[in-house]
């Protein structure tokens with residue numbers, strides 16, 4: 066079972082780096098950027114931080130997915146996806162799919178250009194929307210992490 070322990074360690078480490086970064090962006094970076102505290106040019110200030118973190122987040126999403134499915138396969142946990150008490154297993158996959166879509170499809174192919182245009186024309190609106198989206202993703206992730214840690218110890222709210 067050493068392999069499952071290693072997979073769990075890597076899974077949680079990657080979650081910490083990834084969602085920790087989302088929390089930092091939501092509660093520290095975006096408020097500072099919106100108030101102009103990192104300079105009046107908000108878009109370049111934000112992009113200088115985002116383009117460094119986005120690669121960490123992408124790598125973490127890959128590690129979390131590989132280790133998560135590996136554990137599910139090794140421990141044969143597929144039945145859990147039929148049971149409501151294991152809602153946190155569904156939540157993990159949903160949060161993962163959501164971020165994978167945002168980081169690998171929406172951000173490089175859609176948001177990058179669209180957001181840049183909106184941020185140049187109406188920075189207040191653009192950064193307010195971006196901040197709101199980050200809050201939603203952070204709250205979903207926090208509920209999922211709490212559910213997964215409690216659920217994998219046998220706790221359930223159902």
Ligand code: HEM
Nearest residue numbers: 080130133134136137157158160161206209210213214217
């Ligand atoms: C493809 C997506 C994912 C799969 C297949 C997956 C699968 C798993 C599995 C099988 C476990 C072990 C459960 C157990 O021991 O009973 C686990 C644990 C965990 N996962 Fe995921 N996961 C995924 C994504 C995520 C995401 C996106 C997060 C965070 C937002 C997350 C956070 C956690 C946490 C915190 C634990 C509990 C670790 C512990 O307390 O030991 N997982 N995951």
